[in-house]
Amino acid sequence: xxxxxxxxxxxxxxxxxxxxxxxxxxxxxxxxxxxxxxxxxxxxxxxxxxxxxxxxxxxxxxxxxxxxxxxxxxxxxxxxxxxxxxxxxxxxxxxxxxxxxxxxxxxxxxxxxxxxxxxxxxxxxxxxxxxxxxxxxxxxxxxxxxxxxxxxxxxxxxxxxxxxxxxxxxxxxxxxxxxxxxxxxxxxxxxxxxxxxxxxxxxxxxxxxxxxxxxxx
Numbered sequence: 001x002x003x004x005x006x007x008x009x010x011x012x013x014x015x016x017x018x019x020x021x022x023x024x025x026x027x028x029x030x031x032x033x034x035x036x037x038x039x040x041x042x043x044x045x046x047x048x049x050x051x052x053x054x055x056x057x058x059x060x061x062x063x064x065x066x067x068x069x070x071x072x073x074x075x076x077x078x079x080x081x082x083x084x085x086x087x088x089x090x091x092x093x094x095x096x097x098x099x100x101x102x103x104x105x106x107x108x109x110x111x112x113x114x115x116x117x118x119x120x121x122x123x124x125x126x127x128x129x130x131x132x133x134x135x136x137x138x139x140x141x142x143x144x145x146x147x148x149x150x151x152x153x154x155x156x157x158x159x160x161x162x163x164x165x166x167x168x169x170x171x172x173x174x175x176x177x178x179x180x181x182x183x184x185x186x187x188x189x190x191x192x193x194x195x196x197x198x199x200x201x202x203x204x205x206x207x208x209x210x211x212x213x214x215x216x217x
Contacts, residue, residue: 004039005214012045012178012188015107015127015138018082018093022200023187024128025089030206038214043115044124045178046108046171047186050101057102057139085200086132097135105171107138110148110158112167112174122151192217 011027013020031040050063064070070078079095086093107127114123126147130136136143141162148158161167178188189197189206191213197206 004036005217006039006041007210007214007217008041008043008192010043010045010190010193012047012183012190013186014047014049015104015111015124016101016131017047017049017186018086018132019200020187021091021093021128021132022082022085022089023189024124025086025091026201026203027189027206029089029203030210033203033207034210034214038210042121044111044120046111046175047178047183047188048104048108048175049186050103051105051175053101053103055103055139057100057137060099060101063101089203091128092133094133094135097133098131099135100137102137102139104138105168106141106144106162108171108175109165109167110144110161112171113158113161114148114151114153117153119151119153123148123153126151 009027011024013023031038050058061072061075064075079093083093083095111120111123111127114120127138127144130143130147131138136147138144138147141159144162145155145158149155185198187198187200191197191210195209195213197209
C-alpha cells in the first residue's frame with residue numbers, strides 16, 4: 001500500500017462569508033472521499049470582507065444594498081440559494097437570526113492563536129456556526145471567548161489574547177501577503193502554494209482537483 005500523498009492547503013476566508021462556510025463543508029467532504037490517499041496539512045488564513053467595518057457593525061440589508069446594490073428581492077433569492085446549498089452539505093444557515101455584518105479582526109487573531117494551540121479547524125467551524133446558525137455576534141469578545149472555550153481552548157488565555165491585542169501584526173501581515181498574491185475574493189483555496197480553487201465549489205470539484213494534484217505529486 002502506497003503512502004498517502006502530502007498536500008498543504010491554505011484556506012483563505014472570513015468568518016462572516018457564507019460562501020466560505022459552503023466551501024469549507026465541500027472541502028471537508030472531498031477530503032473524506034479522498035481518505036487515506038492524501039495526508040492534508042490545513043491552515044486557515046485571514047481575509048476581512050470589510051476591514052473598515054466599525055466596531056458596532058452594520059445592518060445586513062443596508063450593507064448589501066450599499067456595497068452591491070442588492071434589492072430586497074435579490075437578497076431573498078441569494079439567501080435562499082445559500083440556505084439550500086448549505087443544507088445539502090449539512091450546514092444550517094438561519095438567515096433570520098443574523099441582522100448585522102460585523103468586524104472580524106478579533107476573530108482572526110483568535111484563529112491565529114488557535115493554530116498555535118492545535119485547535120484552529122475546530123474554532124473555525126465553531127465561529128462559522130456561531131454566526132450563521134446561531135446568529136451570534138462574532139465581533140464580541142465575550143462571544144469569542146465562549147466559542148473558544150466550547151472547542152476546548154482555555155477561556156482565560158483566550159481573553160488575554162483578545163484584550164492584549166496579541167497577534168495583530170501577524171494577522172495584518174498574513175492579510176497583506178494574500179492581497180499581494182492577488183486574492184480579492186473568498187474563499188480562496190490554495191493547494192501546495194501553487195494551485196488556486198476559488199469560490200464555494202461543490203465537493204466533486206475539490207475532490208477532482210485534489211486527486212489531480214496528488215497524482216502529480
